[in-house]
Amino acid sequence: MLGQRRGPCWHGLQGNPFLLDPNNCDMAQKKQTTSSSVGPMLWVCYLMHRFNCEHQALSYQLAQPTEDGEAFVWARVPFPDESIPDMFGRIYELGTNPDGAYFTEPNSPGKKFNLFSRVLERVPESRHWLLRQASGYFEEAANVAESLALTRDLLSDSGWLLLSAECVHAWTEFDPVAAAAAGQQTLDKLIEMPRPEALLLLLALLHQAVWHFSTHTRNADLSNSSLIHTLAESCIGAAKSIGALEWVASHPAQPRLAHNLHNGVRAAVQHLCRHGQRELDFTAGNTRFPTHIVLVADTDASRSCMRAMQAHSSLYGFEAMFDERRFHEEYLSAKDAHVALSRHVSDFLPVASN
Numbered sequence: 114m115l116g117q118r119r120g121p122c123w124h125g126l127q128g129n130p131f132l133l134d135p136n137n138c139d140m141a142q143k144k145q146t147t148s149s150s151v152g153p154m155l156w157v158c159y160l161m162h163r164f165n166c167e168h169q170a171l172s173y174q175l176a177q178p179t180e181d182g183e184a185f186v187w188a189r190v191p192f193p194d195e196s197i198p199d200m201f202g203r204i205y206e207l208g209t210n211p212d213g214a215y216f217t218e219p220n221s222p223g224k225k226f227n228l229f230s231r232v233l234e235r236v237p238e239s240r241h242w243l244l245r246q247a248s249g250y251f252e253e254a255a256n257v258a259e260s261l262a263l264t265r266d267l268l269s270d271s272g273w274l275l276l277s278a279e280c281v282h283a284w285t286e287f288d289p290v291a292a293a294a295a296g297q298q299t300l301d302k303l304i305e306m307p308r309p310e311a312l313l314l315l316l317a318l319l320h321q322a323v324w325h326f327s328t329h330t331r332n333a334d335l336s337n338s339s340l341i342h343t344l345a346e347s348c349i350g351a352a353k354s355i356g357a358l359e360w361v362a363s364h365p366a367q368p369r370l371a372h373n374l375h376n377g378v379r380a381a382v383q384h385l386c387r388h389g390q391r392e393l394d395f396t397a398g399n400t401r402f403p404t405h406i407v408l409v410a411d412t413d414a415s416r417s418c419m420r421a422m423q424a425h426s427s428l429y430g431f432e433a434m435f436d437e438r439r440f441h442e443e444y445l446s447a448k449d450a451h452v453a454l455s456r457h458v459s460d461f462l463p464v465a466s467n
Contacts, residue, residue: 150208152244296405
């Protein structure tokens with residue numbers, strides 16, 4: 114089979130001073146740091162794992178321009194062109210950034226293209242492996258508005274629903290043990306799912322939790338410092354799960370890839386815990402945050418249960434003002450909503466990585 118892996122995949126780079134010298138990278142690219150190189154390396158490793166090939170073989174198809182109506186099939190469509198030079202080797206070896214017009218168009222000297230964007234046209238599931246959205250955390254430059262937007266995007270893309278602060282508060286009042294168990298079950302599943310979406314979501318949630326529950330914010334009276342600690346540990350656990358993947362742990366050209374990912378996430382977590390509350394003027398769309406992170410599948414049934422439970426919440430300091438007869442006609446009881454939500458949490462099974 115085209116490009117099938119046969120033992121170590123770095124023989125083409127070993128001893129090559131041009132490819133191993135970072136000074137020979139495209140000068141338009143940002144200078145790579147240890148943490149910023151992790152995502153690009155993971156991205157190429159994922160593609161090699163996905164197609165069971167060496168990095169040289171990726172260019173034969175993935176670097177070719179896409180055509181309207183193309184139905185990509187590995188090793189068949191488009192027909193592999195082995196004359197295309199290896200465009201993934203430097204990324205694999207040095208972690209250089211593929212997301213930019215840094216690469217020469219095949220058969221069109223002088224014309225540049227974005228390799229990352231082109232690959233996504235054929236392999237969209239590789240998008241998050243670049244850890245592009247984690248750059249703000251690794252570079253200590255994330256802001257809470259971006260974390261909120263990232264959370265919404267990831268939940269929407271994954272088909273998940275984060276239970277609202279009011280829902281979780283009502284659930285905690287009704288059955289604190291069950292609410293806490295649902296939160297722990299959710300985090301355990303995210304930690305055990307070795308995918309970048311889980312890691313990115315946990316980092317974004319940690320940032321928001323620190324912002325809300327800092328002693329300098331107006332929500333300090335609702336603070337749950339254990340949530341910040343739990344989310345911080347969950348971020349590190351998710352990084353370990355990715356690093357434990359066989360095709361990550363066995364990276365022949367960079368044996369410290371998993372270690373660097375772990376260290377980068379740990380440093381990002383420490384920074385978020387210390388400085389994640391600094392944007393104290395941000396309020397739009399970010400008024401409350403749950404004291405337990407509970408995810409369920411985003412369905413009409415789960416949304417109905419969430420609305421029913423949050424209608425029972427006294428989070429705002431007074432009993433909900435509603436017509437009791439109409440309320441019982443339109444909403445589940447707290448007990449029924451609790452039972453249904455517990456079932457939805459148990460059914461929440463993120464797609465595992467191959």
